[in-house]
Amino acid sequence: MISASKALSSIDQAILGVRRDEDRLTTMLTSATEDSARIRAQQAEAFRALARLKLDALARDEVVGRLDSAERAALDALEKRKTALGEIASERARLVTAMAATEKTREAAADRLEDAVDAVEAQAEATQTRLTTDGGWQEQTTLVTEAEAKAAAAAEKASQAETDRDEKRKPYDQDPLFSYLWSRGYGTSDYQAGPIARFFDAKVAKLVGYDTARPNYYMLNEIPLRLRDHATRLEQAAVDAHARAEAYERQELEADGIVALESEVAAATEAHDKADAAVEEIEAKLATLDERQATMLDGVRDPTLTSAIDGLATAIAREDLSTLYKEAMATPTPEDEKIVRMLREIEPKLARREAEAEEVRKAAVELARKRAELETSRETFHRSGYNNPRGQFANGALIGSIITSVLNGAMSSKNLNDALGKGFSIRKPPRSSGSFGGGLRFPSSSGRSISRPSRPSAPRRSSGGFRTGGRF
Numbered sequence: 001m002i003s004a005s006k007a008l009s010s011i012d013q014a015i016l017g018v019r020r021d022e023d024r025l026t027t028m029l030t031s032a033t034e035d036s037a038r039i040r041a042q043q044a045e046a047f048r049a050l051a052r053l054k055l056d057a058l059a060r061d062e063v064v065g066r067l068d069s070a071e072r073a074a075l076d077a078l079e080k081r082k083t084a085l086g087e088i089a090s091e092r093a094r095l096v097t098a099m100a101a102t103e104k105t106r107e108a109a110a111d112r113l114e115d116a117v118d119a120v121e122a123q124a125e126a127t128q129t130r131l132t133t134d135g136g137w138q139e140q141t142t143l144v145t146e147a148e149a150k151a152a153a154a155a156e157k158a159s160q161a162e163t164d165r166d167e168k169r170k171p172y173d174q175d176p177l178f179s180y181l182w183s184r185g186y187g188t189s190d191y192q193a194g195p196i197a198r199f200f201d202a203k204v205a206k207l208v209g210y211d212t213a214r215p216n217y218y219m220l221n222e223i224p225l226r227l228r229d230h231a232t233r234l235e236q237a238a239v240d241a242h243a244r245a246e247a248y249e250r251q252e253l254e255a256d257g258i259v260a261l262e263s264e265v266a267a268a269t270e271a272h273d274k275a276d277a278a279v280e281e282i283e284a285k286l287a288t289l290d291e292r293q294a295t296m297l298d299g300v301r302d303p304t305l306t307s308a309i310d311g312l313a314t315a316i317a318r319e320d321l322s323t324l325y326k327e328a329m330a331t332p333t334p335e336d337e338k339i340v341r342m343l344r345e346i347e348p349k350l351a352r353r354e355a356e357a358e359e360v361r362k363a364a365v366e367l368a369r370k371r372a373e374l375e376t377s378r379e380t381f382h383r384s385g386y387n388n389p390r391g392q393f394a395n396g397a398l399i400g401s402i403i404t405s406v407l408n409g410a411m412s413s414k415n416l417n418d419a420l421g422k423g424f425s426i427r428k429p430p431r432s433s434g435s436f437g438g439g440l441r442f443p444s445s446s447g448r449s450i451s452r453p454s455r456p457s458a459p460r461r462s463s464g465g466f467r468t469g470g471r472f
Contacts, residue, residue: 004391005110007399007420011378012103012279014403018371019096019286023089025364026293030085032357039350046342081296088293092286099282106275113268113389120261127256128436131249140245147238154231161224172217177208187214249436272389283375294368366409373406376413377420386424395423 131137172178185191186201187210193201205211381387393399399419405411 002393002396002399003110003114004386004388004393004424005107005114007393007396008378008381008387009103009107010400010403011374011381011416012099014407015371015374015378016096016100016103018367018374018407019092022364022367022371023092023096025360025367026085026089029357029360029364030082032353032360034082036350036353036357039346039353043343043346043350046346085293085296088289088296092289092293095282095286095289099279099286102275102278102282106272106279109268109272109275110387110389113265113272116261116265116268117389120258120265123256123258123261124253124436127249127253127258130256131252134252137245137248137252140241140248144238144241144245147234147241151231151234151238154227154234158224158227158231161227165220165224169217169220172213172220175208177204178210178213178217181205181208181210182214182217187211246436253436269389276387290368370407370409373413374403374416377406377416380413380417381420384421384424386420388426390427392425392427393420393423394425395419399423 172182181187181201181204184193184201186205385391399416402411402416402419406413406416
């Protein structure tokens, strides 16, 4: 079992580790790219020297000028990218260091908040234990119990009366003559009709025995209404009894010093939220740098350097230089033999260095993918409310193992998210206190609410027989 803050810290530490590895690979890639450019420049210089030996003045000036221009473009692009990557690397290093310190601050704030919550719950438990022998609290509890029992019995009696009414009124409702007289209000002050209508209505009433049936039907409908009103009043009385009991409990909690402990929870929550916001701010800055660096290292997205180096390679590979090279190899002289040997040495060295650079680039891309997987799980962690001060994970060892597997490329954020969802729970207080004192007053945080639920409504008893103080 590990706390939510520890689980989040393990994800954050893994992300920081990947970032440090990315920085090392970026340095290696930059070095490899620079070496490739320098080797090509050496190759261009060798061809210039060869051109000076083998070509006439006009052709020599054309070849040398073309190589000089391509080389300058490549070196200028290389220097610009080196400067930009250096600035990004410096800023990334600064932010990663700041992130490590800020995450430690957040972890300390999470521990402080957890301790503060525990202190409030412990005090509430102590107060609740003390009140079990308090006469005033016992009286309030008795009043609540009695009020709940009365409300439950009255509600049940009203429900039974409503059921009886619905069943017993059917013969009345199905008699069209009785229904006609009832709808006209016959036999009451609401009845209005002319002499002829009154004469025939009286005949109908006598025929169906309306004078006897009307008061029975009236009471059949009225009794459930009165019982329901009575049940509603008793339910409100139970609510009021709850409120008085909670007010008494709150008074005792405050007498035992709960306010200061709740204030510490509020202060700890504020500190934790502040640290959390600082971490998110650094994460956003690092994400911007990540995008800039990825663009510069991707020849497709930022073709400036690639185009310049390719231009130098194209200039070297032109047909006239290729012919010049073949002639020098076929008819070597002491002067050009040295240049040809140098060019032969450069070719495999250049190919090897470019292959190494490509391998490093692929490794950097793979590391960035793994970091993105962990960052996705971290976003899910926050979005799902797992950063609750009272959150915990029963499968801490499994979570650590999956993080390692993500770093090894064997698993993804989906596996980690599944493990987080299955292992998460809210740590229960030492004792179930319900709505003791009206609920412990915890402030809301960036995670899930940690406030206590309100006191449940009055229970419903399954047996009747409770006397409500009279009959209708």
